[in-house]
Amino acid sequence: MSTRRALFSPSFAIGFGRGWLTAGFVFLYLPILTLVIYSFNKSPLPTVWGGFTLDWYVKLASDQEMLGGLWLSLQIAFMSATTSVVLGCLAAFSLVKYSRFTGRTLFNGMVNAPLVMPEVIVGLSLLLLLVALQSVFGARGMMTIWLGHVLLGMSYATVVVQARLQDMNPQLEEAAMDLGARPHQVFLLVTLPLISQALASAWLLTFSLSLDDVVVSAFLSGPGSTTMPLVIFSRARLGLNPSVNAVATVIIAIVAVFVTVASVLIARAERRRAEEVNAALRANP
Amino acid sequence: MRGRTLVIGVPFAWLMLFFLAPFLIVLNYSVSEMGSVRPENIYAVVDGAIKLTLKYSNYLSIAGDGLYFKAYLSSLKYAAITTVLCLTIGYPFAYFMARARATLQPALLMLVMLPFWTSFLLRVYAWKGLLEEGGWVARLLQALHLDGLLLQTGMIAAAGKYMNTPFSLVIGMTYTYLPFMILPLYAALAKMDLRLLEAAADLGATPWEAFWKITVPLSKAGIIAGSMLVFIPCVGEFVTPELLGGPQTLMIGRVLWDEFFSNNDWPMASSVAVVLILLIVVPLAVFNKYQAEAQERSR
Numbered sequence: 001m002s003t004r005r006a007l008f009s010p011s012f013a014i015g016f017g018r019g020w021l022t023a024g025f026v027f028l029y030l031p032i033l034t035l036v037i038y039s040f041n042k043s044p045l046p047t048v049w050g051g052f053t054l055d056w057y058v059k060l061a062s063d064q065e066m067l068g069g070l071w072l073s074l075q076i077a078f079m080s081a082t083t084s085v086v087l088g089c090l091a092a093f094s095l096v097k098y099s100r101f102t103g104r105t106l107f108n109g110m111v112n113a114p115l116v117m118p119e120v121i122v123g124l125s126l127l128l129l130l131v132a133l134q135s136v137f138g139a140r141g142m143m144t145i146w147l148g149h150v151l152l153g154m155s156y157a158t159v160v161v162q163a164r165l166q167d168m169n170p171q172l173e174e175a176a177m178d179l180g181a182r183p184h185q186v187f188l189l190v191t192l193p194l195i196s197q198a199l200a201s202a203w204l205l206t207f208s209l210s211l212d213d214v215v216v217s218a219f220l221s222g223p224g225s226t227t228m229p230l231v232i233f234s235r236a237r238l239g240l241n242p243s244v245n246a247v248a249t250v251i252i253a254i255v256a257v258f259v260t261v262a263s264v265l266i267a268r269a270e271r272r273r274a275e276e277v278n279a280a281l282r283a284n285p
Numbered sequence: 286m287r288g289r290t291l292v293i294g295v296p297f298a299w300l301m302l303f304f305l306a307p308f309l310i311v312l313n314y315s316v317s318e319m320g321s322v323r324p325e326n327i328y329a330v331v332d333g334a335i336k337l338t339l340k341y342s343n344y345l346s347i348a349g350d351g352l353y354f355k356a357y358l359s360s361l362k363y364a365a366i367t368t369v370l371c372l373t374i375g376y377p378f379a380y381f382m383a384r385a386r387a388t389l390q391p392a393l394l395m396l397v398m399l400p401f402w403t404s405f406l407l408r409v410y411a412w413k414g415l416l417e418e419g420g421w422v423a424r425l426l427q428a429l430h431l432d433g434l435l436l437q438t439g440m441i442a443a444a445g446k447y448m449n450t451p452f453s454l455v456i457g458m459t460y461t462y463l464p465f466m467i468l469p470l471y472a473a474l475a476k477m478d479l480r481l482l483e484a485a486a487d488l489g490a491t492p493w494e495a496f497w498k499i500t501v502p503l504s505k506a507g508i509i510a511g512s513m514l515v516f517i518p519c520v521g522e523f524v525t526p527e528l529l530g531g532p533q534t535l536m537i538g539r540v541l542w543d544e545f546f547s548n549n550d551w552p553m554a555s556s557v558a559v560v561l562i563l564l565i566v567v568p569l570a571v572f573n574k575y576q577a578e579a580q581e582r583s584r
Contacts, residue, residue, distance in 0.1 A: 017377075017380075017381035017384070017385075018381075020377050020378060020381055021378060021381050021382065021385075021393070024374065024378045024463075025396060027374075027460065027463070028396075028397070028400050028460075028463065028464075029400070030415070030421070030422075031408050031411030031412055031415060031460065032400065032403060032408060032411065034411055034414055034415060034421060035407060035408075035410075035411045035414075038414060047414065047417050047418065047419035047420045048419065087295065087296050087299055088296075090292050090293075090295055090296045091296035093292055094292055094293040094296065094297075097292075098289065098292075098293065101293055103297065107293075107296075107297055107300070110300040110301075110304050110305060111296075111300065113304065114304065116517050116518070116565065116569060116572075117521075117562075118518070118520070118521020118522075118523075118538060118561060118565070119521070119523065120521060120523050120538045120541045120542060120558070120561075121311070121521065121541075121558045121561060121562065124311065124541065124545060124554055124555070124558055125307035125308050125310065125311045125558070126303065126307050128307060128310045128311060128314060128551065128555070129303070129306055129307035129310055132310060147303060150303075151303050151304060154296070154299070154300075158296075183288060184288070208401075208402055211404070212404045212405050212406060214406055214523075214524050215523050215524065219545075229404070229406050232406055232407070232410070233406060233524070233528075236406075236410045236413070236528055237527065237528065239413075240413055240414055240417065244407070244410060247407075248404070248407040248410075248411075251403065251404055251407065252403050252407075255402050255403050258402075259399065259402055263395075
């Protein structure tokens with residue numbers, strides 16, 4: 001490179017790039033790191049280090065409000081992730097496989113709208129529906145929060161599954177049909193195994209969305225159905241609270257283990273599939 | 286054929302019932318007024334004919350009352366500032382990520398996405414501790430003597446006080462939405478053909494010219510997608526303004542929340558919601574147009 005062309009020297013550019021990336025990652029991870037560090041802080045003040053302690057964890061173990069909220073949140077997250085993936089899978093299938101049906105544009109719009117709709121509006125509108133149909137849905141509680149989370153989660157699940165279905169080689173399904181498989185057999189024996197990884201990531205994504213949601217849950221929860229994010233939110237609103245740090249650390253630890261295990265499993269499955277494809281290609285060149 | 290009806294019908298019916306119907310109810314309530322317990326019905330059957338009574342008082346007070354107008358305006362303002370900040374931080378970030386060694390890129394991508402998996406609420410909460418007097422970031426800002434600049438731009442009201450100011454709000458939202466900016470930008474920059482830059486250099490362009498005339502236009506789709514993915518949710522944000530914002534940073538999400546939960550005025554909350562949707566329709570249309578074009582191209 002001639003000196004006229006070089007804006008910076010190459011080594012400066014490399015150093016600048018590394019510096020920017022490092023600073024960016026510090027920005028992304030610093031808050032998470034401080035949450036963990038201050039959960040072991042003896043001082044209740046969030047900015048003063050008073051020595052190491054496990055007190056906040058001991059207190060957490062007997063914090064009925066938080067633990068009750070956690071149990072409720074986990075149940076709702078499990079149910080809404082499962083429902084979201086089933087509905088999202090159907091919706092993605094409709095959009096990818098059937099290019100023409102009545103109301104397709106409306107359907108596509110409705111699937112994508114919750115992704116960008118402000119959560120306050122999703123929560124408000126669903127609540128007004130539930131109030132209008134109170135005789136059908138009964139009082140607000142676990143089921144109504146589940147409904148709200150499925151509405152949000154389904155859109156995310158659809159996007160994830162849709163992307164996978166679009167990538168998929170249609171010849172695989174055509175081959176199965178040529179070999180005499182019925183449509184439901186094609187789906188169960190060919191399509192489902194091929195999209196299983198997308199289904200798993202959609203499930204994990206919707207699970208964590210549900211576990212984290214404040215706004216929609218606040219609109220749809222009733223007395224006695226306070227989810228963990230609502231407990232955390234109401235304490236955080238009042239100020240800093242070391243009990244929140246302890247919960248945060250527990251959640252971060254669980255997520256870290258979960259994500260590591262999941263990515264190892266996914267990488268292994270991917271490798272196995274690549275090997276099978278290669279073996280098949282070698283057998284039938 | 287029956288299978289097909291079922292596959293389309295189930296999610297379709299679900300969305301009609303839980304997305305479209307609630308939305309129509311919001312529209313309906315927005316043109317009514319609060320009765321003693323419930324909003325009044327906008328139609329009544331009088332002498333066998335349906336009589337429609339639409340009340341526009343909510344919309345009139347949104348237009349007339351300075352409070353709502355200010356809240357809408359500040360929502361747009363803080364969303365715009367956040368978008369610009371995310372782009373400023375995110376563009377070089379995505380650029381260097383896309384130009385990093387190919388073996389390193391999956392790990393970098395994973396590191397950008399990992400914070401998604403930890404609770405968003407907790408990450409916003411963490412900033413409270415960082416920006417509080419004596420917090421790590423607060424001390425860093427003071428050491429860097431950035432107070433003067435922040436005071437001048439009106440981001441903080443008093444030196445050394447960062448919490449519950451426009452500054453803490455913008456930091457919180459930038460932090461939350463930065464990955465939404467980085468990912469589309471990275472996708473656009475990573476698939477760029479680097480030979481174009483070589484060709485530009487051979488034709489006599491400086492790296493700086495090549496960057497502005499080739500790299501930036503080619504990443505336009507990523508810039509627009511990322512900006513909309515940051516701007517649209519920021520306009521209606523509730524949790525971050527509630528936890529990190531202050532008296533100066535009234536945003537429309539909070540106004541809607543208060544109308545509903547504190548004032549118990551459902552029709553007013555519905556009208557605020559309708560106007561909020563109108564605010565995000567334009568950026569949404571832009572986003573959809575570019576997404577559709579990008580899909581066309583990739584086919």
